[in-house]
Amino acid sequence: MYYYVLMAIFFLLLASFLNVVIYRLPRGESLLYPSSRCPACGHRLYLLDLLPLLSFILLRGKCRYCRESIPAQYLLVEIITPILWMLVFLKWGFSMQTFSGVVLTAILVAAAFTDINKGIIPDTLSLTGLLLGLGLGFVTIGIKQSLLGAVGFGLIFLFIALISRGGMGGGDIKLAALIGAFTGFSGALMVILISSWLGGLWAVVLLIQGQAGLKTAIKFAPFLAIAAWLVWMYQIELISFYRDMLWRLC
Ligand SMILES: [Zn+2]
Numbered sequence: 001m002y003y004y005v006l007m008a009i010f011f012l013l014l015a016s017f018l019n020v021v022i023y024r025l026p027r028g029e030s031l032l033y034p035s036s037r038c039p040a041c042g043h044r045l046y047l048l049d050l051l052p053l054l055s056f057i058l059l060r061g062k063c064r065y066c067r068e069s070i071p072a073q074y075l076l077v078e079i080i081t082p083i084l085w086m087l088v089f090l091k092w093g094f095s096m097q098t099f100s101g102v103v104l105t106a107i108l109v110a111a112a113f114t115d116i117n118k119g120i121i122p123d124t125l126s127l128t129g130l131l132l133g134l135g136l137g138f139v140t141i142g143i144k145q146s147l148l149g150a151v152g153f154g155l156i157f158l159f160i161a162l163i164s165r166g167g168m169g170g171g172d173i174k175l176a177a178l179i180g181a182f183t184g185f186s187g188a189l190m191v192i193l194i195s196s197w198l199g200g201l202w203a204v205v206l207l208i209q210g211q212a213g214l215k216t217a218i219k220f221a222p223f224l225a226i227a228a229w230l231v232w233m234y235q236i237e238l239i240s241f242y243r244d245m246l247w248r249l250c
Contacts, residue, residue, distance in 0.1 A: 133181025153180030
């Protein structure tokens, strides 16, 4: 019990830092310097302004100095990421697998939100992620699987980018390669399947609501990220789920 509470607190603090990464990386700013500032008024933020979750609730979602609303996204990241990390930790305990899952989750959340906010996945994020993925792959799924996943998945996306002529960006290709390094090649194939389902459903929702036409480009990184997390966590369960479905259909 004691360990779980400690881990939860650690994850909450780590998620605050992830918000810094999401804000600063696409702007090319340093992650460590200067200390945190309000994006609206630039006022320096102190410990009381930076408590995960608590500050947002105590300040009612507004900056203490300029009263400007803090974007709800900060709160979203501070809630979702620790939950995902806790799920990883509950499943794998204190292990390399958990460490690998925590790293992957952080990269996926950051990539999804930098894509939503700025339409880019910073190279620093995807290339660091790729190296970490290969390094951690070495001790978890094996370097052969990890390399095969990275190269295979990267090439598939490069191919899609070439035939779709700009429908898929370079950021997506690098994101795919790093995901492959974590999931291996068979996992990567499932990521394609699930992310295209999710992206397709989202496109249909937008079409029905009249918010998109048939030619609107859809940001794909969030769907890749969700699919990659699901596959990394539940690959075995997903495979047997698909097998059962096919079994019933045949
Ligand atoms: Zn402010």
